[in-house]
Amino acid sequence: xxxxxxxxxxxxxxxxxxxxxxxGYRLQLSAGAALGYYTVYWSSWIVAELVRNRTEWIALRxxxxxCDRAELRRRFRESRRRVNAVMDDLARTLxxxxxxxxxxxxxxxxxxxxDWPIMQTAxxxxxxxxxxxxxxxxxxxxxxxxxxxxxxxxxxxxxYAKFPGAEAAIRQYLQATDAPSRAAPSx
Amino acid sequence: MPDVVxxxxxxxxxxxxxxxxxxxxxxxxxxxxxxxxALSLPARGFLTADQAADRLGVSMSTVxxxxxxxxxxxxxxxxxxxxxxxxxxxxxxxxxxxxxxDREGNPTPEEIQELYxxxxxxxxxxxxxx
Numbered sequence: 001x002x003x004x005x006x007x008x009x010x011x012x013x014x015x016x017x018x019x020x021x022x023x024g025y026r027l028q029l030s031a032g033a034a035l036g037y038y039t040v041y042w043s044s045w046i047v048a049e050l051v052r053n054r055t056e057w058i059a060l061r062x063x064x065x066x067c068d069r070a071e072l073r074r075r076f077r078e079s080r081r082r083v084n085a086v087m088d089d090l091a092r093t094l095x096x097x098x099x100x101x102x103x104x105x106x107x108x109x110x111x112x113x114x115d116w117p118i119m120q121t122a123x124x125x126x127x128x129x130x131x132x133x134x135x136x137x138x139x140x141x142x143x144x145x146x147x148x149x150x151x152x153x154x155x156x157x158x159x160y161a162k163f164p165g166a167e168a169a170i171r172q173y174l175q176a177t178d179a180p181s182r183a184a185p186s187x
Numbered sequence: 188m189p190d191v192v193x194x195x196x197x198x199x200x201x202x203x204x205x206x207x208x209x210x211x212x213x214x215x216x217x218x219x220x221x222x223x224x225a226l227s228l229p230a231r232g233f234l235t236a237d238q239a240a241d242r243l244g245v246s247m248s249t250v251x252x253x254x255x256x257x258x259x260x261x262x263x264x265x266x267x268x269x270x271x272x273x274x275x276x277x278x279x280x281x282x283x284x285x286x287x288x289d290r291e292g293n294p295t296p297e298e299i300q301e302l303y304x305x306x307x308x309x310x311x312x313x314x315x316x317x
Contacts, residue, residue: 019303024293027285034281036256053302057294082291085284092277112305133296134303169249173278176244177286 009148010128011155011162014038015121016094017132018050022057025152029131031170032156034093037163041125043099045117047087054083097124106145112137122147131155194233194262197223197269233262233269242275253278 016029021042033040058079062072099120107116115137122130122145129148132138138149150158160167204219227233234242239259240250253259254270258278262269294302 019299022294022302023296023299026293027289030281030285034258034278035253036258053294056302057298060298061292079291082284082288086288089277089281089284093281114305133299136300136303165252169245169252172245172249173243173282174286177282 009158011159012038013125013127013129014040014155015118015125015127015130015147016040016042016046017118017130017134017138018046018053019133020131020152021046021050021090022053023133023152025156027174028156028170029152030090030093031173032159032166035166035169035173037159037166040094041097041121041127042090042094043097043117043121043124045099046121051083051087055079095125097121099124109144110137119145119147129155197227197233200226227269232272234272234275236268236270239270239275243278 014033020026020029029040032038055076058075059072062075067075099117102120102123104116104120107119110116110119115134118130118132121127127147129150130138131150131152132140133152135151138144140149140151140154142149200219200223204216204223207213207216207219224235224238227235227238236247236250236254239253240247243250250259250270254261254268258274260271260274262271
C-alpha cells in the first residue's frame, strides 16, 4: 500500500497503465473518466500491451482449465468481441497521445525498458498522475519525472476525497445496468 | 408544411413556457412543456435532462453534474437543459461494454504481476546465448 497523495495533487491529467485497465479497478477508473471527474490519456503502447496481456491471460486460463483447441478458439472469439467493444468505447472516452515524441532521457530509474513507453506516455500527456499496478517497477506514492505514481486503490481514494459525490455518482452509474439480454455467457 | 422542428422552435416554446409560468398560467405552461418534451425525442438529437437521467438510470443531480463537467454535451442554449442524445448513448454503451468484459472475468493481482514479470531466460536460451 502506497502513501496517500498530498492534497495539492491535481488528479486532473491521468495516465492509466495497461495493468490497471486489465484488472478489477477498470470499471471505476473508466467510469470516473467518462463522468468527467478527470481526463485519462493513453497511447498505442498501452493499448497494445493491454490487448496482448488480456489475450495471454485468456490463453493461460484455458490451459489451466485443460481446454481443447475448439474451446480455446471459442474463448478467443468471445474475448475478441468483448475487447473490441470496450476498446471502441474507451477510444471515445480516453485521449490518445504519441509517446514516441518524448525524450527518453531521465528514464534510467526504470530498470525494464518496456516500462519506458508508459512513462513517456505520462510525459507526452503532461500527466500529474500515473496509475499502475506494477509496484515492482514503479515506486507507488512517489513522484518521478514530475508525475505522481499511485496504485488504483490509492488513486480512487484520492479522487473520491477531492471530488465530493464522485464515489456515489460512479456507483449509481455502474449499478444501473442494462437489460439482461446484453449479458454475455461467462467463460 | 415542414416535418422537422428546428432547435430554435424548441427554444421559443421553452421561452413561452417560462412566460406562462411567470404569468401564473400553469395549465398553459404544462401544455407547452409537454410539447417540448415530445418534440425533443432522441430521433431529433436531444434529450431533456429528465430523459437523460432515465436513460442512464441516474438521478437528476448526477445528470446536472455530468453537464457541468462536460461529460454530457449540452444543447446550444443552457437554460433549456437539453443534452445531445449521442453523448448519453456513449455513456450507456461504455457501461455495457465494460460490464460485459467484467463478466468474462479479470486477472487477479497475482496473475497481473505474473503477466508483467520480465521473461525468464530458459536453460536452452542460456546455452544459446553463451
